[in-house]
C-alpha cells in the first residue's frame with residue numbers, strides 16, 4: 001500500500017512532495033533527470049494576466065549559505081500559458097498541476113483566477129501575495145492584513161478550486177495574517193516565500209542585483225521557515241504547505257512534524273536535481289522504519 005498517499009486541501013496526491021514555484025519552471029525542465037509525474041504535484045512558475053519581462057540587470061546572486069533572486073515574475077502571460085504551455089504540459093504530465101497566481105491589483109488577481117478556474121486540468125491555485133521582487137501586488141499585498149484578507153475573499157468568490165494562499169515571512173505577525181486568510185476562504189496556507197535580502201559587489205561598489213533587493217532562499221532559511229510553520233499550525237485549522245530550505249528527507253520530516261501536511265522543494269533542486277526522488281524514497285523508508293500506516297501520522301506531531 002502507498003504510505004505516502006495524501007489528500008492536501010481536496011487535492012488527491014500520490015505523495016506530499018511538490019516543487020516550489022519558480023524553481024521547477026513549467027514542469028518539464030527537469031525531465032532529463034527524473035519523471036516529473038513521480039511528484040505529488042507540480043507548482044508552476046508564477047503566472048500573471050499579461051506577459052511580464054521581469055526585473056532588469058542581474059537577477060540571481062549566490063551567497064555562501066543560500067541564493068538571492070529578483071526575477072520579478074517573468075512569464076509569458078495567461079493567453080500563452082493557456083494556448084501553448086498547457087497543451088505542452090498535457091502531453092507529458094499526468095500528475096497534479098498547481099498554478100502560482102499573481103496580480104498587480106486585486107481586480108487582476110480576480111480576473112486571472114476566473115480564467116484559471118475554467119481550466120479543468122489545473123488541480124489548485126497557489127495565490128502568491130508574497131513576492132518580494134515586484135513593486136505592485138506581491139509582498140505589498142501579503143504584508144497588509146486588510147488587503148491580504150480582501151484579495152483572498154474576492155478570489156474565493158470566483159473559484160471552487162482548492163485555494164492555497166502563499167504568505168511572506170517578511171512581516172511581524174504572520175499567524176495573524178494566516179488566520180485572517182483562513183477566515184476569508186483559503187483552503188490552505190503556503191509558507192514561506194523568500195526573505196528579503198541583498199548582496200554587494202565591493203569592487204563595483206554597487207548592489208549585485210539590478211533590483212538592489214532580492215528574495216533569499218535555500219538551506220539558510222530553513223530554521224526561520226520551520227519556526228513559521230510551527231507558529232502558523234497553532235493559529236489555523238487549514239492544512240499547511242511547508243517550504244523554505246528543504247534539502248533532504250530529514251528536512252521534509254521536520255517540516256511535517258512542525259505542522260506541514262505537504263512540502264515544496266525549491267532552491268535545493270538547483271544543486272541536486274534528483275532531490276525530489278530522493279525525498280520520496282526517503283519518506284517511504286522512514287514510514288517502514290517507524291512502522292507508520294501513513295506519513296500523515298507525523299503531521300503536527302510536535303504539537304501533540
Ligand SMILES: Cc1cc2nc3c(=O)[nH]c(=O)nc-3n(C[C@H](O)[C@H](O)[C@H](O)COP(=O)(O)O)c2cc1C
Nearest residue numbers: 020021022046069128192193217218244245266267
Ligand atoms: C529563482 C526563484 C524564483 C521564484 N519564483 C517564485 C514565484 O514565481 N512565485 C512564488 O510564489 N514563489 C517564488 N519563489 C519562492 C519559492 O517558491 C519558495 O517559496 C522559496 O524559494 C523558499 O523555498 P526554498 O528555500 O526551498 O527555495 C522563487 C524562488 C526562487 C529561488
